Amino acid sequence: MPLGSLHTTLPDSRSQVDLNSHVDQLTQRVDDQNNLISMLLKQINLNQGPNLGPCDEEKRMHKHVNEQFERSQNKGLIGLDLPHNNALVICIQIEQAVIERVHVNESSAANILQLSVIQHMGLEPKISKLARSLTDFNGAMSITVGTIDLDIYLPVVVCLQTFMVIDKVSPYNGILGQPWINKIEAITSALHQKIRYPIPGGGIGHINSDQAKAMRCTAQGLKKSKHLQFTPVMQAANELHVDPTNKPMVQKRRNFAPERVAIIEAEIDKLLAVGFIEEVSHSEWLANVVLVTKQEMGKWKVCINYTDLNKACPKDNFPLPRIDQLVDSTSCNQLLSFMDAYSGYNQILMHDDNKAKTSFIIERGT
Template sequence: MWTEDDEKGILYPHEDALVIKAKVAGTELQRILVDTGSSVDILFKSALNDMGISDLKLERTNTSLKGFGGGRLTPMGVIELPITVGTKPFERTMMLDFVVVEERNPYQMILGRPFMRISQCVMSTHYLALKYRINGVVGVVKGDQRMARSCYATAAKETLQVTSLDSRGDSKNGRQELVEKLNEVVVSRNDPSRVVKVGSELGEAIKGELVKCLRSHADIFAWSHEDMPGIDRGVACHKLAIKKGARPVRQKRRCFNQEMYEAINTEVEKLLKAGFIREARYPEWISNVVLVKKANGKWRMCVDFTDLNKACPKDSFPLPKIDQLVDSTAG
């Protein structure tokens, strides 16, 4: 049974994975992911090396795994090892068959449904813990939320690096090249400046149907701030989860040149007119705007939410650092 005491030490709200530590063949592993979506218990080759176990101990297998990068992966083999979870006097030791794979991963091991069945444990992603019965009492394995976030950040960083390398390989300016050239199509008969782009290699029949569809639904496009009236608060409302005890920060006013001031005033007037923003007479938080030069020479106005981000629980799905500057414009 889960109680409020099980919430102690956990930062809420969260969407973190359950990462635990356990002793495997006498070696303590601290980055073990518990994943009920995995049909096998997986041990990564790097962890096998850390335990000092030779590849010769592996038994060959003809099965293959699916899910690593969307493709199929051939395991190196299978090995049976003892694993001990929990702490004394409620430790539980069992023998598990691990599928060994040579794959780069921030985790050392993935415990799947076989582990859940053999240990007869109950998992809670809310409380980030496992519970199991042993000798008539309940044993608990608490997850390491900090380690879970560290592993996720490592995986996200590696993904971004691979994407960046792929982009640099495709284009000198760091952007991927277009698969095909695009042609502009006017979708508004009243305003020829309202255009969208479609692929130039589309067949005439398909292109005709697509253009017809776009023109018949031209009213769904937002060409200016006034075309985006927003959502009534009775339908949806967003609230920032500020940490308890966080002190509001009023950033010192930044100075800009005349060109930047004019761009800021223009953008603020647009947002005020559209009802996107309103004047706050007694603000607890004050964040400066930040201007970023776009490729067409115009300015994009963003907001520096660095201090506000620090006062909020860490995002379980971190984005690149540039996303700390929240864009206030469309496009």
């Protein structure tokens, strides 16, 4: 309806009743116009307020939404000891027992219970003695005692879950992992120390983590890790199978021109600096250095003449795989790893008993 003055012409023959009705209609139309004008004025004031453009207005709305979200987030943190890095540790009913110190972990692909917990529940005979291997996040493997199927009780929700049974010292009595979390369609938040899950028929179920027990479990785990004894990881080593009937060979030192000696010395210094080689005083086997030209103009490759040592080692008659065998071996695998051995960046260490056999001689010694 266009804005402007409202007027009408009433016939002289109209009755008083019709006149009142017409006045009511005019009044309603005036009210509608006033409401429309008020809405337009509010919109004009909003746009003219701080001179906001479309982008500024969108930023203001985003800021308002973010502030509301932050207020709702902070509301969920009331009563917690902040800041914290505590795990979700809950108390939950499994079968007819209430189990404390149960870690809810989305990163775990299995549900786990301690053997001692099963024994206290009197359910050890129900364990299926099927041993399986569990791999920890650090690659360590544990063998399970077996598996057991148990009911987990929540308000209004009961679900049957399979647990791996382990006999291992841990600050937790058990772990509820992805199978249980996905089964009840739960949403977990370690920051808020809460778990939420839908209830059949409508509604949301709540489980609160015990932050005090979570802190004690974390402290206990850290205390235990300080007393762990770590065994060195076995590394691959190149072991030479030298025929004992062959006599050790000592090659006579070759002489090089001064400019080539400088090239050899520079390469040896680099190998000594990174610990790839070390000086020796006496060695039964001794080889010479050989300079080989590279494809790049003016560059040399420093090599060792191990011809005598190779002759003393038995030959492996099994041929190297052909390219079609290498390609076929990659089938049914998700990943293919390539090792770049360019310039010897990936070198297999020599076995300690064979290091002396790889000795070589240069101008300044062996």
